[in-house]
Amino acid sequence: MTAEVVVMNKRGLSMAADSAITSGGEGVQKVYNTANKLFSLSSDHPVGIMVYGAASFMEVPWDVIIKSYRDNLGKEKFADLTDYAEDLLNFLRHDNRFKNEEVEEIIVYRIFSDNLKRIVKEVEETIVNENNTGSNVSPKKVTDWLVDCVSRNIKSYKNEEKSFLELNYEAFKERFGTVIDEVKDELIMYEVPDNLAEKFYMLAFEATKKDYFSIGSTGLVIAGFGEKEIFPHLLNYRLEGFVFNQLKYKKLKDKKISYTSDKEDGTASVTAFAQREMVDSFISGMEPNMEEVIFDIIAKVLKDYPNQIQQHLSIHFTDEQVTDLQKMGKEVYESIEDTIKEYQQTNYIEPLLGVVRSLPKEELADMTETLVNLTSFKRRVTRATESVGPPIDVAIITKGDGFVWMKRKNYMNSEINARL
Numbered sequence: 001m002t003a004e005v006v007v008m009n010k011r012g013l014s015m016a017a018d019s020a021i022t023s024g025g026e027g028v029q030k031v032y033n034t035a036n037k038l039f040s041l042s043s044d045h046p047v048g049i050m051v052y053g054a055a056s057f058m059e060v061p062w063d064v065i066i067k068s069y070r071d072n073l074g075k076e077k078f079a080d081l082t083d084y085a086e087d088l089l090n091f092l093r094h095d096n097r098f099k100n101e102e103v104e105e106i107i108v109y110r111i112f113s114d115n116l117k118r119i120v121k122e123v124e125e126t127i128v129n130e131n132n133t134g135s136n137v138s139p140k141k142v143t144d145w146l147v148d149c150v151s152r153n154i155k156s157y158k159n160e161e162k163s164f165l166e167l168n169y170e171a172f173k174e175r176f177g178t179v180i181d182e183v184k185d186e187l188i189m190y191e192v193p194d195n196l197a198e199k200f201y202m203l204a205f206e207a208t209k210k211d212y213f214s215i216g217s218t219g220l221v222i223a224g225f226g227e228k229e230i231f232p233h234l235l236n237y238r239l240e241g242f243v244f245n246q247l248k249y250k251k252l253k254d255k256k257i258s259y260t261s262d263k264e265d266g267t268a269s270v271t272a273f274a275q276r277e278m279v280d281s282f283i284s285g286m287e288p289n290m291e292e293v294i295f296d297i298i299a300k301v302l303k304d305y306p307n308q309i310q311q312h313l314s315i316h317f318t319d320e321q322v323t324d325l326q327k328m329g330k331e332v333y334e335s336i337e338d339t340i341k342e343y344q345q346t347n348y349i350e351p352l353l354g355v356v357r358s359l360p361k362e363e364l365a366d367m368t369e370t371l372v373n374l375t376s377f378k379r380r381v382t383r384a385t386e387s388v389g390p391p392i393d394v395a396i397i398t399k400g401d402g403f404v405w406m407k408r409k410n411y412m413n414s415e416i417n418a419r420l
Contacts, residue, residue: 002037002052002274003375005368006223006234008257009268009357012398013223013232015048016368018376019391019409021055036063038393040403042070045077047084047224048397052274054218058098058241059106062218065098080226081233082254088222089237092247099242107241107248108176110214112204113183119149120187143196146188150199157206165209165246172208173201175244180204211250213238219252221273224397231257232397234271261357268357270371278375285348298336302329361396365406369394 004017021035035055041047051062069091078084092098123145130141184192184200192200223234236253253271261267272279281287306317306325317325359367372392394406 003276003279003372004037004050004052004221004273005279005371006050006221006271006273007269007356007359007364007368007371008223008232008234008255008271009359009364010231010257011359012361012364012396013234014361014364014368014394014396014406015050015221015223016365016372016392016394017050017052018372019393020376033390034409036393036409038395039063039066040395040405041066041084041224042073043402044075045073045084045224046397046399046402047081047222048395048403050221050223050273052219052221053238054216057092057218057239058100058103060098065092068095068097077227079228081222081224081229081235083226084224085222085235085237089247089249099245103241104243105176105179107214107216107243108204108208109179109183110216111207111212111240112180112200113187114214115153115203115207115212116183116187116200119146119153122149139190143193146192147196147199150196150203154199154203154206157203157210157212160210162211163209164211164248164250165243167205167209167244167246169202169205171244172205176204177201208243208248213240213248213250217241219273224403225399229256230399231259233257234269236271236273261353266353266357268353270352270356270367272371275375275379278378279371282371282374283349283352284344286344295333295337299333302333305329361398362406365394365396369407 002018002020004015007014015038017037019033019035019037021032022030037051039049041049049066055062057065069088072091072095073087078087123142126145127142180200181197184197217238217240220237220239221234222237223232225232234253234255235251238250238252240248242248255265255269255271257267257269258265259267270279270283277287277289284291303326306322306329309315309325310317356364356367369392373390376390376392391407391409393408395408396404396406398404
């Protein structure tokens with residue numbers, strides 16, 4: 001995992017990234033604190049790039065790609081940060097070094113594998129629940145549950161309006177059928193009927209072209225200034241890779257510092273990427289996972305409230321009364337949610353951004369480093385894998401000074417490498 005933070009105000013922005021990288025499969029993992037995740041576009045451009053998630057794209061390390069893109073870009077400059085992002089994406093599209101049919105099979109493999117693992121886990125939980133009730137679980141029942149779960153997932157993908165890739169089902173099946181069979185054989189220990197095998201092909205097809213990005217995809221953060229931009233701009237993308245020579249990616253965030261605080265993005269922002277729970281806690285006053293658990297408990301209590309009243313007070317409600325009570329419960333839930341969000345905004349978020357908007361650029365750097373350190377410290381004092389760790393690379397980007405390193409690790413000793 002990774003912890004990365006960008007803090008922006010009208011003076012400029014600071015980017016910070018940790019150095020931990022996790023390698024190895026499930027069960028056996030190694031963490032190395034030597035990864036480079038923050039890069040300057042070049043000395044000629046006030047633009048920085050951070051990567052998180054997978055450390056490579058189409059099995060090519062991102063540091064190799066970014067340094068190759070620097071040479072391709074040269075001294076050319078663009079009016080808007082979006083133009084830099086589009087130019088980088090076009091560089092990936094048109095450079096055949098980043099396209100490989102064998103790697104396309106890896107992409108389909110990990111997309112389908114992620115989906116089938118989730119489905120198998122759901123079916124296994126259903127089997128456990130049935131066994132606990134004393135019911136007999138036959139192979140046919142298991143197959144029926146698999147068919148139902150796969151069908152629901154296919155339907156969910158088909159209901160999505162946007163397709164990220166234009167694919168033909170028969171061509172996809174012919175090209176990647178053996179890959180899909182390989183995943184199926186790894187995760188399902190018995191022979192599946194033909195109708196279920198066909199649904200597996202369809203699931204892989206739909207997941208590949210629709211809005212699903214695997215755990216092997218990469219997050220890309222681009223921040224800085226276009227030539228005509230006076231205030232900082234941040235873009236966040238998710239990239240999966242090429243399938244049938246088409247690049248699968250999507251834009252996640254587009255933040256611009258505005259002239260006044262009443263605009264959508266305001267005059268200051270604090271944005272975290274990847275492992276962000278500690279930063280979100282700092283900003284909003286509550287860890288997102290805890291917030292989700294609390295709201296889930298409230299929703300469950302309010303949904304079950306009519307049944308509890310009937311059970312404990314021996315009162316019988318009509319179907320209409322139950323519907324009215326459930327509607328009231330939904331309104332209460334929404335009121336609680338709105339009140340908490342308003343409290344967070346008034347007492348945490350707005351005061352914090354009020355300070356951030358006036359910070360000097362040096363303080364922006366201190367803030368990004370501290371927030372990444374906070375995540376690293378939390379991982380160190382818990383039982384979780386220390387997947388976030390020092391040293392922390394920190395940079396400041398301003399309109400006048402461009403990209404400036406504040407802290408940067410280096411794999412070489414400059415004293416014995418004078419030529420560099």
